[in-house]
Amino acid sequence: MNFELFIAKRIIGNKTYKSSVSAPIIKIGITAIAIGIIVMLIAIATGFGLQQKIRDKVSAFNGHIVIENYDTNASDESQNPISTKPDFQKNVIAIDGVNHVQGVASKFTVIRTTEEFEGVVIKGVGKDYRWTYFEEFLVEGRLPNYSEGLNNEVLVSTYLTNRMNLKVGDSFESLFVNGADFDQLPRQRKFEIVGVYNSGFQELDEKYVIADIRHIQRLNKWKKNQVGNYEVFIDDFRQLEQKTVEVHDTVDRNLKAVSVKEKFYTIFEWIKIFDNNTYIIIAIMILVAGINMITALLVLILERTQMIGILKALGTDNWSIRKVFLYNASYLIGLGLLWGNLIGLGLLLAQKYFKLFPLNPETYYVTEAPVYLAWDYIIALNVGTFVIALLMLLIPSVIISMISPVKAIRFD
Structure with missing residues (x-):
């Protein structure tokens, strides 16, 4: 086990850590990550599900490609x-x-x-x-x-x-x-x-x-x-x-092949809008979750100022100390993702098998919110959220290099 991971585990396992001043802010950060992943999962699963359902219904009456006369x-x-x-x-x-x-x-x-x-x-x-x-x-x-x-x-x-x-x-x-x-x-x-x-x-x-x-x-x-x-x-x-x-x-x-997208251009242009809405929701959720995690990290750093000063006095460089807190933040992000996936996938499975949320077929062409679940986008969403949130934390962790060991370990 490397030095930085060892220190991070000790901080996480410390009982006083869970009852410290930063505890409520950390919980808010974890909750933000969880809510973000729940909303993103629902947006993608229902957006893809609705697109696929409408596409299948149109294809049922016309096929994917129509061969017809000129x-x-x-x-x-x-x-x-x-x-x-x-x-x-x-x-x-x-x-x-x-x-x-x-x-x-x-x-x-x-x-x-x-x-x-x-x-x-x-x-x-x-x-x-x-x-x-x-x-x-x-x-x-x-x-x-x-x-x-x-x-x-x-x-x-x-x-x-x-x-x-x-x-x-x-x-x-x-x-x-x-x-x-x-x-x-x-x-x-x-x-x-x-x-x-x-x-x-x-x-x-x-x-x-x-x-x-x-x-x-x-x-x-x-x-x-x-x-x-x-x-x-x-x-x-x-x-x-x-x-x-x-x-x-x-x-x-004397024959031509026409795709179902060409025959029903308006419908397929309409369902394309779902992609744009999904991308906007993902961007907003990651931004909100990232900002909350930045706040939690800054509070953690300020709360551990004396520890940072002591580590610097013992010769630890700034990057090693930053890694300690990034490991800590990774744990919090992972915890948020875990709870978010459990709740989000639970809600989606409930909708898929029990049809809890109906839709107006005159507007959406389906009687209930369809759900499309696939491991590829679930894994990509989790990995992408984890990486982006962690990259956002690199900037606030620079504050560690500004902490003076002399002032940090001074006891008044």
Whole structure:
């Protein structure tokens, strides 16, 4: 054990140290560190959690990357079909980082019952459709089965069932207009509700009804291999831009690849604001905690002036004495981090598993504050806070070099 660490341990273990004048200020410093780490953990976990939840919900309806035609169609309806070769999906999924490709098509319709009617988008999906996200959203009934013959099963949202007074097992009629030809009578299809979903994303819930893609292919007089667009899912969302370029380079020249960030630019720009807010909170909390620790260190130094004078008289240099107090401060910072992590992670785990704090889905697109926990940012936050707080203490520790041994050890 080195000399400075030995002295620091003796100071920490001294009983009079805990009942000294500096004790309340030290407790305030530890509390500031603990509160700071609690607030930072909550800000990062909920900020990342909200971003991830919103991102997953948007991706559930559109995929991470959409392969579509080069045209001026900015609507949600598939107008011109994509005709591809049999190995098209295999070529796309062969791209490193792409894990799934599915063909879909959409068509506007008016659904009606004896009492109500509503305009929606029928999204046609096939047997290659990945239901992972909708398994999480499902609140009643079951998911449709499109792996066999054509059927009339559909999945609708809670928003639409409440608005149309429908429930699982009910049927409704859909009226389809053939493109811009309004002279023709609308064609009808009857669908049966087998499941109800609720993503919490009202902007999408109020719009989409999930049905068999073969209905849309028949209505549009498309062939079996023709779809409206392809949805591509990737492993790592952080590589979205790179994978979008790779997919675009793989598909035919008459097709383009568009990332979900481009399609929902406003939403993703909005959730970017969370990052700025999180950075501001982290900066403020570290600054406040650092200032409190500086105050605690200065009080410790002033309280131990005689000890500093004696050490200097015995030949100890200024840096060694500064290290004694920095070791002491490191212990206090570590204590604050320990309590902060215990309380902060405890609150986050309680929210994750017991949903204690609800949110307004109309504003935040989620029904409760989501929590994202990962060891990488927890460790980085703790190490960063410890290092920055310790570096901030280097400046006030310079006061030790200004203490004169003669004046410090003088007994009046």
